[in-house]
Amino acid sequence: xxxxxxxxxxxxxxxxxxxxxxxxxxxxxxxxxxxxxxxxxxxxxxxxxxxxxxxxxxxxxxxxxxxxxxxxxxxxxxxxxxxxxxxxxxxxxxxxxxxxxxxxxxxxxxxxxxxxxxxxxxxxxxxxxxxxxxxxxxxxxxxxxxxxxxxxxxxxxxxxxxxxxxxxxxxxxxxxxxxxxxxxxxxxxxxxxxxxxxxxxxxxxxxxxxx
Amino acid sequence: xxxxxxxxxxxxxxxxxxxxxxxxxxxxxxxxxxxxxxxxxxxxxxxxxxxxxxxxxxxxxxxxxxxxxxxxxxxxxxxxxxxxxxxxxxxxxxxxxxxxxxxxxxxxxxxxxxxxxxxxxxxxxxxxxxxxxxxxxxxxxxxxxxxxxxxxxxxxxxxxxxxxxxxxxxxxxxxxxxxxxxxxxxxxxxxxxxxxxxxxxxxxxxxxxxxxxxxxxxxxxxxxxxxxxxxxxxxxxxxxxxxxxxxxxxxxxxxxxxxxxxxxxxxxxxxxxxxxxxxxxxxxxxxxxxxxxxxxxxxxxxxxxxxxxxxxxxxxxxxxxxxxxxxxxxxxxxxxxxxxxxxxxxxxxxxxxxxxxxxxxxxxxxxxxxxxxxxxxxxxxxxxxxxxxxxxxxxxxxxxxxxxxxxxxxxxxxxxxxxxxxxxxxxxxxxxxxxxxxxxxxxxxxxxxxxxxxxxxxxxxxxxxxxxxxxxxxxxxxxxxxxxxxxxxxxxxxxxx
Numbered sequence: 001x002x003x004x005x006x007x008x009x010x011x012x013x014x015x016x017x018x019x020x021x022x023x024x025x026x027x028x029x030x031x032x033x034x035x036x037x038x039x040x041x042x043x044x045x046x047x048x049x050x051x052x053x054x055x056x057x058x059x060x061x062x063x064x065x066x067x068x069x070x071x072x073x074x075x076x077x078x079x080x081x082x083x084x085x086x087x088x089x090x091x092x093x094x095x096x097x098x099x100x101x102x103x104x105x106x107x108x109x110x111x112x113x114x115x116x117x118x119x120x121x122x123x124x125x126x127x128x129x130x131x132x133x134x135x136x137x138x139x140x141x142x143x144x145x146x147x148x149x150x151x152x153x154x155x156x157x158x159x160x161x162x163x164x165x166x167x168x169x170x171x172x173x174x175x176x177x178x179x180x181x182x183x184x185x186x187x188x189x190x191x192x193x194x195x196x197x198x199x200x201x202x203x204x205x206x207x208x209x210x211x
Numbered sequence: 212x213x214x215x216x217x218x219x220x221x222x223x224x225x226x227x228x229x230x231x232x233x234x235x236x237x238x239x240x241x242x243x244x245x246x247x248x249x250x251x252x253x254x255x256x257x258x259x260x261x262x263x264x265x266x267x268x269x270x271x272x273x274x275x276x277x278x279x280x281x282x283x284x285x286x287x288x289x290x291x292x293x294x295x296x297x298x299x300x301x302x303x304x305x306x307x308x309x310x311x312x313x314x315x316x317x318x319x320x321x322x323x324x325x326x327x328x329x330x331x332x333x334x335x336x337x338x339x340x341x342x343x344x345x346x347x348x349x350x351x352x353x354x355x356x357x358x359x360x361x362x363x364x365x366x367x368x369x370x371x372x373x374x375x376x377x378x379x380x381x382x383x384x385x386x387x388x389x390x391x392x393x394x395x396x397x398x399x400x401x402x403x404x405x406x407x408x409x410x411x412x413x414x415x416x417x418x419x420x421x422x423x424x425x426x427x428x429x430x431x432x433x434x435x436x437x438x439x440x441x442x443x444x445x446x447x448x449x450x451x452x453x454x455x456x457x458x459x460x461x462x463x464x465x466x467x468x469x470x471x472x473x474x475x476x477x478x479x480x481x482x483x484x485x486x487x488x489x490x491x492x493x494x495x496x497x498x499x500x501x502x503x504x505x506x507x508x509x510x511x512x513x514x515x516x517x518x519x520x521x522x523x524x525x526x527x528x529x530x531x532x533x534x535x536x537x538x539x540x541x542x543x544x545x546x547x548x549x550x551x552x553x554x555x556x557x558x559x560x561x562x563x564x565x566x567x568x569x570x571x572x573x574x575x576x577x578x579x580x581x582x583x584x585x586x587x588x589x590x591x592x593x594x595x596x597x598x599x600x601x602x603x604x605x606x607x608x609x610x611x612x613x614x615x616x617x618x619x620x621x622x623x624x625x626x627x628x629x630x631x632x633x634x635x636x637x638x639x640x641x642x643x644x645x646x647x648x649x650x651x652x653x654x655x656x657x658x659x660x661x662x663x664x665x666x667x668x669x670x671x672x673x674x675x676x677x678x679x680x681x682x683x684x685x686x687x688x689x690x691x692x693x694x695x696x697x698x699x700x701x702x703x704x705x706x707x708x
Binding site for chain 2: 092095104105
């Protein structure tokens with residue numbers, strides 16, 4: 001049996017008396033994609049935040065590559081590429097400089113070629129000299145997603161990646177995530193897009209809004 | 212096609228506002244009374260303090276260097292204020308409109324010159340209203356006689372207004388460099404030249420003396436004639452303004468106002484940085500550089516190349532400790548050096564600011580929180596320690612210490628400024644989720660007032676060992692304090708992470 005890249009057991013999170021997440025179990029193997037679906041407020045983003053260590057769960061365990069999650073661990077941060085909605089860009093670095101920074105910080109081999117390739121793929125080559133503030137919200141989303149693809153990774157965690165993408169962008173995202181799976185990477189995402197879920201999910205985890 | 216009457220439009224806007232007012236006339240008058248009373252009371256206290264300080268200055272500042280520097284003080288203060296004022300005016304517009312006005316009124320077939328000229332005139336007159344009291348206060352401190360003080364104040368106010376009027380012209384000009392855009396930088400260069408003159412004990416005689424009174428009067432009248440021309444021509448200038456010239460400033464003002472209302476100065480800094488970035492839009496990208504954590508450090512080198520003005524300001528500010536030393540500042544030079552480094556390092560810490568205000572960017576990088584933040588202060592740290600080392604010669608002028616100890620004092624001062632800057636940039640915003648203190652102005656978070664003093668507390672804390680013991684031992688103690696502060700601030704995890 002393939003060893004799970006991500007293994008979650010009994011994940012529970014409450015805000016005061018309001019329980020958002022209860023006993024979530026989840027495994028994502030290499031080359032597979034798990035998708036969290038459910039209505040707004042069902043706890044999808046909270047689950048991803050707890051799984052990536054951005055938030056502290058009240059109970060439960062998260063293991064990445066067999067190692068208990070400590071997102072301060074450089075090994076885990078090097079293995080897990082996370083794109084949440086809170087990616088805040090440097091206001092004074094251009095599009096290509098951001099990608100160059102991520103690629104070089106992660107010691108990506110042949111960084112410049114990888115950055116050019118991803119830039120072309122997300123359709124931001126013409127905007128490579130622009131500062132993030134001058135991009136449209138859809139272009140900023142593409143830049144955020146591109147930042148996950150210019151670095152080495154074993155697990156990809158995306159929070160509603162289809163947000164603000166146009167039809168062409170969504171098609172690109174589907175093909176990219178399929179390619180990620182084929183390359184043996186594990187993918188975990190939260191999504192409201194039936195197209196995306198249908199196209200990439202091997203395992204669909206349905207979360208319900210707490211009563 | 213006939214233009215809509217601007218006066219009719221304003222009358223409609225006024226009517227709309229009046230019909231939705233929530234304050235009775237009596238309540239408004241009561242607020243006005245409290246406001247006027249507070250201004251009069253605080254103003255009279257301030258005048259009394261200034262007069263007393265001026266009299267103390269008359270007694271204490273008798274050496275030739277000190278007297279010359281004191282006479283130059285109003286020029287330096289007004290020059291610095293003009294530089295800040297003109298830079299802000301250029302950033303905002305100076306003519307700006309609210310997002311609502313940009314969306315609804317500007318696209319309508321209304322005479323734009325008539326619609327906007329009041330704003331251009333208001334901005335010009337506001338400048339004189341800001342500069343006049345500061346110029347009068349500085350002239351009082353310098354011991355100017357009453358006639359000289361009035362002429363100096365009137366001249367400074369006129370120049371301020373005229374400058375803002377010229378900037379309105381520059382705003383309406385096509386997208387090319389207009390000479391008026393140089394007003395702010397030139398004013399700053401003049402201040403640096405004045406400080407340099409004090410530092411080398413060659414401060415010029417610039418008091419408007421009796422013999423030169425007519426010249427001063429003519430200059431003042433000329434400035435105000437220029438203001439009158441600017442005010443009269445405001446309509447013609449604003450008629451040429453495009454929507455893209457006036458709308459961004461209008462977005463900036465409420466953003467800054469909101470940040471100021473919550474005393475979140477770091478947020479105000481964010482708004483200014485974002486505004487500057489949106490004005491630039493695109494720049495020539497620079498790629499390459501080292502891998503690993505050094506990649507983050509290298510980005511600060513790129514920023515420095517992209518904003519050479521920041522480095523130039525750092526170099527130019529070296530005259531400040533030397534000027535303070537020249538007027539007998541003695542150990543105060545150390546405190547001044549820490550404060551100069553603190554103020555000037557903030558624009559160099561934009562990377563740290565982004566890494567602190569939200570966790571998203573830091574999470575994308577494969578380093579621990581401490582390593583990520585530490586990398587973001589390497590380049591500013593090197594620059595400030597260099598600044599401190601170059602100021603060591605100023606310390607030599609006032610403190611009789613071996614070269615090694617002077618160098619250590621200089622480096623410690625630079626490091627203290629860095630610690631204060633990092634404290635300012637990484638400060639937590641006012642937390643309205645915590646229990647609030649009840650005040651006449653409503654509920655106030657407990658950390659609101661402290662946010663105004665943020666950074667200055669660490670500047671004083673790191674300077675204190677050197678002020679108490681201006682020796683190598685004091686410097687070593689200061690370095691330890693700075694290192695402890697920096698280690699704590701770099702390692703501290705934010706709630707949002």
